[in-house]
Amino acid sequence: MKSTSFKNHISVDCVIFGYNEEENKLEVLLIEQKEPSQNSSHPYVPQFALPGDLVNEEESLDDAAVRVLKELTHVEGLHLRQFFSFGDPMRVKQEKDIEWLKFYRSDPDARVITVSYYTLVRKEMINPEPGSFAKNVVWRNIKRVPPLAFDHNQIVKKATEDIKDRIYQNHIAHQLLPKKFTLRQLQNLYEVVLNTEFDKRNFVKRIKKDEELIPLAEKQKGVMHKPAQLYSFKMKKKK
Amino acid sequence: MKSTSFKNHISVDCVIFGYNEEENKLEVLLIEQKEPSQNSSHPYVPQFALPGDLVNEEESLDDAAVRVLKELTHVEGLHLRQFFSFGDPMRVKQEKDIEWLKFYRSDPDARVITVSYYTLVRKEMINPEPGSFAKNVVWRNIKRVPPLAFDHNQIVKKATEDIKDRIYQNHIAHQLLPKKFTLRQLQNLYEVVLNTEFDKRNFVKRIKKDEELIPLAEKQKGVMHKPAQLYSFKMKKKK
DNA sequence: ACAAAAGTGTTTTAGATACACCCATGC
DNA sequence: GCATGGGTGTATCTAAAACACTTTTGT
Numbered sequence: 001m002k003s004t005s006f007k008n009h010i011s012v013d014c015v016i017f018g019y020n021e022e023e024n025k026l027e028v029l030l031i032e033q034k035e036p037s038q039n040s041s042h043p044y045v046p047q048f049a050l051p052g053d054l055v056n057e058e059e060s061l062d063d064a065a066v067r068v069l070k071e072l073t074h075v076e077g078l079h080l081r082q083f084f085s086f087g088d089p090m091r092v093k094q095e096k097d098i099e100w101l102k103f104y105r106s107d108p109d110a111r112v113i114t115v116s117y118y119t120l121v122r123k124e125m126i127n128p129e130p131g132s133f134a135k136n137v138v139w140r141n142i143k144r145v146p147p148l149a150f151d152h153n154q155i156v157k158k159a160t161e162d163i164k165d166r167i168y169q170n171h172i173a174h175q176l177l178p179k180k181f182t183l184r185q186l187q188n189l190y191e192v193v194l195n196t197e198f199d200k201r202n203f204v205k206r207i208k209k210d211e212e213l214i215p216l217a218e219k220q221k222g223v224m225h226k227p228a229q230l231y232s233f234k235m236k237k238k239k
Numbered sequence: 240m241k242s243t244s245f246k247n248h249i250s251v252d253c254v255i256f257g258y259n260e261e262e263n264k265l266e267v268l269l270i271e272q273k274e275p276s277q278n279s280s281h282p283y284v285p286q287f288a289l290p291g292d293l294v295n296e297e298e299s300l301d302d303a304a305v306r307v308l309k310e311l312t313h314v315e316g317l318h319l320r321q322f323f324s325f326g327d328p329m330r331v332k333q334e335k336d337i338e339w340l341k342f343y344r345s346d347p348d349a350r351v352i353t354v355s356y357y358t359l360v361r362k363e364m365i366n367p368e369p370g371s372f373a374k375n376v377v378w379r380n381i382k383r384v385p386p387l388a389f390d391h392n393q394i395v396k397k398a399t400e401d402i403k404d405r406i407y408q409n410h411i412a413h414q415l416l417p418k419k420f421t422l423r424q425l426q427n428l429y430e431v432v433l434n435t436e437f438d439k440r441n442f443v444k445r446i447k448k449d450e451e452l453i454p455l456a457e458k459q460k461g462v463m464h465k466p467a468q469l470y471s472f473k474m475k476k477k478k
Numbered sequence: 479a480c481a482a483a484a485g486t487g488t489t490t491t492a493g494a495t496a497c498a499c500c501c502a503t504g505c
Numbered sequence: 506g507c508a509t510g511g512g513t514g515t516a517t518c519t520a521a522a523a524c525a526c527t528t529t530t531g532t
Contacts, residue, residue: 006296007246007247007248007346007349008246008247008248008249008294009246009247010247010249010326010352055247055326055352057245057328057350058328058350059328060326060327060328061324061326061327061352082323082324084321085300085321085324085354087249087294087299087300087354088299088300089296089297089298089299107246110246111296111297113249113294113300113352113354115324115326115352182511183511183512184510184511199495199496199497200511200512200513201496201497201512201513201514202494202495202496205493205494206493206494209493220503220511222503222504223503223504223509223510223511224503224504224505224508224509224510225501225502225503225504225508225509225510225511226501226502226503226509226510226511226512227502227503227511228510228511228512229511229512421484422484422485423483423484438522438523438524439484439485439486440485440486440487440523440524441521441522441523444520444521445520445521448520459484459530461530461531462482462483462484462530462531463481463482463483463530463531463532464481464482464483464484464529464530464531465482465483465484465485465528465529465530466483466484466529466530467483467484467485468484468485479532480531480532481530481531481532482529482530482531483528483529483530484527484528484529484530485526485527485528485529486525486526486527486528487524487525488523488524489522489523489524490521490522490523490524491520491521491522491523492519492520492521492522493518493519493520493521494517494518494519494520495516495517495518495519496515496516496517496518497514497515497516497517498513498514499512499513499514500511500512500513501510501511501512501513502509502510502511502512503508503509503510503511504507504508504509505506505507505508505509
C-alpha cells in the first residue's frame, strides 16, 4: 500500500544571459567543469555546463538557484525566474557525463530532476569567478553555445524561447541599460534579445507605450556623428 | 568533495479542467483521499486533492503524469502540459496532511517536489472512476474550488492563469466541441475559459483568423428560437 | 403574438508598418 | 567636405471595439 521508496536528486540549473552592450550580443554564462582526479580508468574530457547543482534539504527551489549560482560563479543579487523542469531518466546517463558524476556525486547513478531558472543581466554588472567544482567560468554567445554537459543545450534553448515571450513585460530594460542611455542603445537591446531588427521611428513609438522615457539635458559626447539625446527611465504604472 | 546524499521524492500533479458545456462552466477534477486506517491517534479529515503521486524510477515526468492520472481516476489519452514545479520544503509539512502521508508514504517526512501538468478536456468525454488511494473523484467549479491537500490550491490557481495565456494558440477548441457546433457554442467556450464576454459579431471576426469554420448544410433543431447554423472545423496552417 | 436567441455591417479607434531626408559632430 | 549615425513625420493597412435591428423558430 505504501508508495515505493526510491528517491531522486533534485538540482537547479541557471541560465544567465549576459547582455554585452559593446558588441550587442547576448551571451550565456557557463562553467567549465573541474576535472575529476585522474585515477579513473576512463578518459575524461572537461565539459562546459550551466551553473547548477543539487538542492539542499530544507531549501526552497528558488533559494537553491540563488545559492548554487553563487557557489559556482560568485554571482549574486539576481532575480531568477523558474521556467521548466527536466526529468528524463536518461539525462544523466550519457557516456560524456558519467566520469564527472562518479567523482562528484556520492550516488552517481541516481536520477536527477532539474528545475531550471533564467535571468537576463548586463554582462559587466557581474563579475563571475569560478567556485566549487567550476574550474572556470566563461561567457559564450548564445548563437554559438558549445556542446554542454547533460541536457544543458536543451535547457538553454528553452530559456531562449521563453525570454522572447516575456521581453515586453516587466520593464526588462531597466536593469540592462545604464541610467543614461540613447534610443539606439534601447533599440539594440530589444533587437538582440528578439533576434530581429526594427525601424527606429516605429520602435520608439511602440516602446513609449510601455516605458516613460525622460529626455535629459545632456547629449552623447565624443562620437563622430550627430550626438544622440540621452534618456532615463521613469517607471510607468502597468495597464 | 562529493555532494551530500539526501534525496527527495518527486511527484506529478495533474490539473484536469473539464468543460461542462451544458452549464457553460469550467470544472476541475479532484480526488477525495481515502482515509488511512483509523488506528491513528490523530483525527483524520478526508481532503480533496489533485490527482498526483510519486514518479517511478526510470519513468519520465511526462509519462508519470499520464500514469498517475490513470491510476487515480482511470482517465487516459489526454495530452498533459507541464507548467510549473513546486518545491517549498513546507508544502508537505502542514498538519492537515501529515496523517495521510504517514499512512501512504514509507517516508512521510521526506520532502516532495512536484512537477505540475494541466489539460483542458470536454467533461463528458472522460468518465473518471476512483482508483488507488482515491476514494472518490469529483468535479468542482473552478470558481469554487474547496480547500485542497498540500499546496494544491496554489497549483490550480497557477494552471488557471497559464491556460488563459495560451487559449488562442493550438486550436484548443477542436477537442472541446462536438464535430458540429454553433457559433454560440464556440463563443461560450472562449468566454468561460477567459472569464469574460464578447460581442458576437466581433468574436466571429477574430476567431476566423485562427480557425477555418465550415458551414454545414444543417441547422440546429428543436430550439424555441431561430435555429443556428452548424459548423465544423478545418485545420488552418499556423502563421 | 410572443419569447428567445440567431444573424448580420458599419463606423471609429488604435496599433503596426512602410518609407526618406536632413542634421550635428569628428576627422 | 565627407563619413557616420541621429533625428524626425506621414500615409497606409490591419485589428479591435462599439453598436441595434431583423429573422426564425416553438409554444
